[in-house]
Amino acid sequence: MENMQVQPMTSRERVLAGLRRQPVDRTPVCNPTSVATVELMDLVDAHFPQANRDPEMMARLAATGYTELGFDSIMPVFSIIQESSALGCAMQWEQKDNWPTVRMREPIWRDVEDIKIPDDFLTHPDTACVLEAIKLLKKEFGDEVAIIGKTMGPWTLGYHCFGVEPFLLMSLDDPGKTKLALERMKDATIKFGVAQIEAGADALTLPDHATGDLVSGEYYDRYLKDMHAEFVDLIPCPLILHICGRTVDRMNSIAETGMAAFHFDSKNKPQESMDIVRQRISLIGNINNPETLYAKEPDAVHAEVCANLDAGVHMVGPECAIPLQTSIQNLLAIPRAVREWHAAQ
Amino acid sequence: MADLKNIANEIIRREIEEYVERPDEIERNVELFSRTRPLMQEIAAALIEGNDGAVDQLTKKALDQDIDALEIMDDGLIAGMGIVGIKFRDNFIFVPEVLACARAMKAGMTYIEPILSASGVEPLATVVMGTVKGDLHDIGKNLCIMMLRGSGFNVVDLGVDTSDDEFIDAVEEHKAPILGMSALLTTTMPNMGKTIEAFIDADLREDVKIMVGGAPVTQEFADDMGADAYGKDALDCVAVAKGFVSVQA
Amino acid sequence: MTHLVDIGLRIELVSMYPYFHDISISLYERQVEEGDFEFQVHSYAGLEGVDKTLDYVISAMVVLGGMIRVGGPEEKTVRFCCGSRHRKACRRIFLEACKITLGTDLNPIGPSILDKKTERNIIVESLGNGGYRVSADGEDDGRDRRISAIAGGFVKLAEMDYMDGSDDAVAFDCNSDHTPLVGLLLKRALNVRAVIREEDDLAGRGMLAAPSAQK
Numbered sequence: 120m121e122n123m124q125v126q127p128m129t130s131r132e133r134v135l136a137g138l139r140r141q142p143v144d145r146t147p148v149c150n151p152t153s154v155a156t157v158e159l160m161d162l163v164d165a166h167f168p169q170a171n172r173d174p175e176m177m178a179r180l181a182a183t184g185y186t187e188l189g190f191d192s193i194m195p196v197f198s199i200i201q202e203s204s205a206l207g208c209a210m211q212w213e214q215k216d217n218w219p220t221v222r223m224r225e226p227i228w229r230d231v232e233d234i235k236i237p238d239d240f241l242t243h244p245d246t247a248c249v250l251e252a253i254k255l256l257k258k259e260f261g262d263e264v265a266i267i268g269k270t271m272g273p274w275t276l277g278y279h280c281f282g283v284e285p286f287l288l289m290s291l292d293d294p295g296k297t298k299l300a301l302e303r304m305k306d307a308t309i310k311f312g313v314a315q316i317e318a319g320a321d322a323l324t325l326p327d328h329a330t331g332d333l334v335s336g337e338y339y340d341r342y343l344k345d346m347h348a349e350f351v352d353l354i355p356c357p358l359i360l361h362i363c364g365r366t367v368d369r370m371n372s373i374a375e376t377g378m379a380a381f382h383f384d385s386k387n388k389p390q391e392s393m394d395i396v397r398q399r400i401s402l403i404g405n406i407n408n409p410e411t412l413y414a415k416e417p418d419a420v421h422a423e424v425c426a427n428l429d430a431g432v433h434m435v436g437p438e439c440a441i442p443l444q445t446s447i448q449n450l451l452a453i454p455r456a457v458r459e460w461h462a463a464q
Numbered sequence: 465m466a467d468l469k470n471i472a473n474e475i476i477r478r479e480i481e482e483y484v485e486r487p488d489e490i491e492r493n494v495e496l497f498s499r500t501r502p503l504m505q506e507i508a509a510a511l512i513e514g515n516d517g518a519v520d521q522l523t524k525k526a527l528d529q530d531i532d533a534l535e536i537m538d539d540g541l542i543a544g545m546g547i548v549g550i551k552f553r554d555n556f557i558f559v560p561e562v563l564a565c566a567r568a569m570k571a572g573m574t575y576i577e578p579i580l581s582a583s584g585v586e587p588l589a590t591v592v593m594g595t596v597k598g599d600l601h602d603i604g605k606n607l608c609i610m611m612l613r614g615s616g617f618n619v620v621d622l623g624v625d626t627s628d629d630e631f632i633d634a635v636e637e638h639k640a641p642i643l644g645m646s647a648l649l650t651t652t653m654p655n656m657g658k659t660i661e662a663f664i665d666a667d668l669r670e671d672v673k674i675m676v677g678g679a680p681v682t683q684e685f686a687d688d689m690g691a692d693a694y695g696k697d698a699l700d701c702v703a704v705a706k707g708f709v710s711v712q713a
Numbered sequence: 714m715t716h717l718v719d720i721g722l723r724i725e726l727v728s729m730y731p732y733f734h735d736i737s738i739s740l741y742e743r744q745v746e747e748g749d750f751e752f753q754v755h756s757y758a759g760l761e762g763v764d765k766t767l768d769y770v771i772s773a774m775v776v777l778g779g780m781i782r783v784g785g786p787e788e789k790t791v792r793f794c795c796g797s798r799h800r801k802a803c804r805r806i807f808l809e810a811c812k813i814t815l816g817t818d819l820n821p822i823g824p825s826i827l828d829k830k831t832e833r834n835i836i837v838e839s840l841g842n843g844g845y846r847v848s849a850d851g852e853d854d855g856r857d858r859r860i861s862a863i864a865g866g867f868v869k870l871a872e873m874d875y876m877d878g879s880d881d882a883v884a885f886d887c888n889s890d891h892t893p894l895v896g897l898l899l900k901r902a903l904n905v906r907a908v909i910r911e912e913d914d915l916a917g918r919g920m921l922a923a924p925s926a927q928k
Binding site for chain 2: 211213216217218220221222223224283287290292331332333334335338408409410413414442443444
């Protein structure tokens with residue numbers, strides 16, 4: 120929605136306008152998910168796994184998305200494990216070139232009665248790290264660039280804390296119990312989200328992996344749509360819903376939640392997605408990770424950016440947390456392609 | 465060509481009519497269910513509906529009627545899982561339903577497996593399956609395992625975060641002719657190549673066919689890494705494994 | 714903190730070089746004015762000692778892959794004697810160079826190997842002008858098929874071409890010799906599954922035996 124009458128904007132203004140579907144000077148380049156790479160880690164000497172646990176390293180690495188790559192946002196929560204770690208899940212921290220992961224084969228909950236958000240949920244080192252990193256970034260960059268936090272949705276927390284298969288079987292065997300479990304887990308989502316806003320986040324990514332690769336669109340309606348609408352009321356900042364995989368069959372429902380944006384996967388075509396959501400929600404995406412960003416050259420990245428811009432996608436960025444081996448050239452190609460596309464209009 | 469009307473069980477007829485669309489699969493399933501006895505069709509129908517309690521009871525009933533364990537497995541359980549696999553591939557059902565069907569299959573196999581082992585009947589082949597080192601995701605691998613077991617393979621599941629040595633030890637211990645590796649992350653996908661090189665270094669590469677799969681994996685990556693085959697989904701994994709067996713037969 | 718560089722197209726990455734602080738090391742390709750191709754090794758790590766590490770990797774690429782170092786010591790750049798791209802081969806040389814323990818003595822790998830699959834000695838003989846013929850000793854049975862598979866392995870790994878309709882002789886399209894590279898690739902050429910798969914398919918297959926069909 121580029122408007123030639125719009126004065127030059129700061130990156131932050133651009134992203135916030137994009138989230139509201141208001142006029143922008145150019146399409147924002149936005150990363151609701153991580154753009155950390157092993158080379159950027161070396162560049163600023165902030166490596167995984169420590170960069171997931173040390174606020175200064177976290178902030179320093181995340182800032183490269185803006186200072187080096189030219190994105191309009193900084194998103195310091197590289198992985199999806201902070202809440203689960205604070206809830207008590209067993210973690211595997213891995214090494215520099217791999218993601219920290221929850222040991223979902225060692226679930227901490229079996230039944231709804233087991234669900235508990237501990238008193239120290241926000242002071243646990245892994246949640247506290249995020250809050251501190253956001254504060255550091257806000258202090259350094261002020262209102263220059265959008266700081267995006269991240270809070271995991273209850274469906275994903277269900278996978279982490281119950282185990283994927285037990286949780287999915289429960290969703291089939293006992294929908295009532297599943298809904299109750301989601302109700303209880305959502306408190307973690309809200310608490311952590313609100314805390315990040317108080318720390319200075321301008322928006323929040325809310326990953327909730329009810330993906331078409333695992334569950335039906337009807338599941339989204341049954342279990343999550345109303346809850347996601349509730350989050351819009353309870354978490355006072357623009358929310359960016361993130362669901363990986365095929366999601367066209369649930370995009371209409373997602374568009375009705377009132378969330379500011381949907382971060383969509385490359386398995387969904389930009390134009391088709393835009394036709395479904397019809398300006399009821401901003402779309403962010405959807406540059407393919409495993410084939411394009413990871414394995415192809417800047418020209419291929421350029422082409423995907425243009426496909427999104429041609430479709431009118433509101434903000435452009437990778438579809439999900441990028442592979443850690445992604446080349447910096449491919450990442451630089453994204454804002455470059457956006458600028459060139461606009462210059463050619 | 466066999467007729468749907470020759471299938472006694474109404475649920476099976478409906479499942480084929482509503483969910484099986486490819487002509488070759490229609491023909492194969494109609495022919496299969498037309499010749500199986502009604503009780504086997506009941507077992508298959510119960511499995512397709514994810515009713516583990518019914519599969520348990522019907523399997524016991526069939527054994528009490530002196531029906532051969534192999535026939536129960538082939539014509540009841542595996543036949544049912546065949547329909548489940550098609551429905552899953554074509555997005556009529558999703559992972560929760562497949563998990564329920566696999567649970568039902570397991571209920572039946574609890575009775576069948578000991579009988580088959582005792583009578584020396586061999587599975588199609590033994591497949592060692594694992595998610596590679598550094599990767600803790602297993603839902604894709606587990607779906608493949610369910611489908612492989614549902615197709616008559618014996619599967620040794622190494623779980624997640626599997627090292628080269630663990631893959632090698634398992635292949636040697638079980639004399640498995642097939643190894644399947646899964647990775648969900650681009651960061652862990654290269655470990656497939658490392659494991660394959662470990663097999664080469666251990667002079668074991670020729671003893672095993674290696675298939676790979678997972679969200680970031682493509683045919684090109686599979687070829688680059690030195691795998692024998694790439695399976696794009698759980699049903700494809702079974703087709704690949706069957707292809708390996710047919711080459712070795 | 715170091716800074717971003719613009720030195721060509723990144724064609725390969727070692728994300729954690731195990732012999733020096735797990736630094737990432739990249740390989741870049743670029744075309745120079747005369748149309749020739751050069752390859753630069755680079756790391757964003759700013760630690761002391763990175764320079765020497767990169768120098769070692771380059772030395773390994775020179776010895777193992779028969780490449781030539783060009784430019785000054787700061788440039789960390791190599792090329793093939795022919796100036797051609799040979800991208801796939803260069804990536805393999807780089808990856809193999811990064812597998813060698815830092816500081817180890819470097820020696821080229823000769824173009825012969827014992828093929829454990831068939832218990833034959835495989836020799837790759839230079840025919841000049843970039844051409845190489847694969848030969849094997851031992852009994853006739855299956856020998857030609859094995860030779861053909863290995864030659865096919867070189868075609869896949871080094872983007873070589875078959876020579877004049879033969880299936881045991883392959884050549885680099887630059888018509889230049891790259892014997893150290895051939896020696897380096899030989900072990901992998903024995904195991905290129907895509908080629909072996911094609912050979913197996915040609916050899917025919919048996920019938921699937923379901924459990925119920927077993928005797």
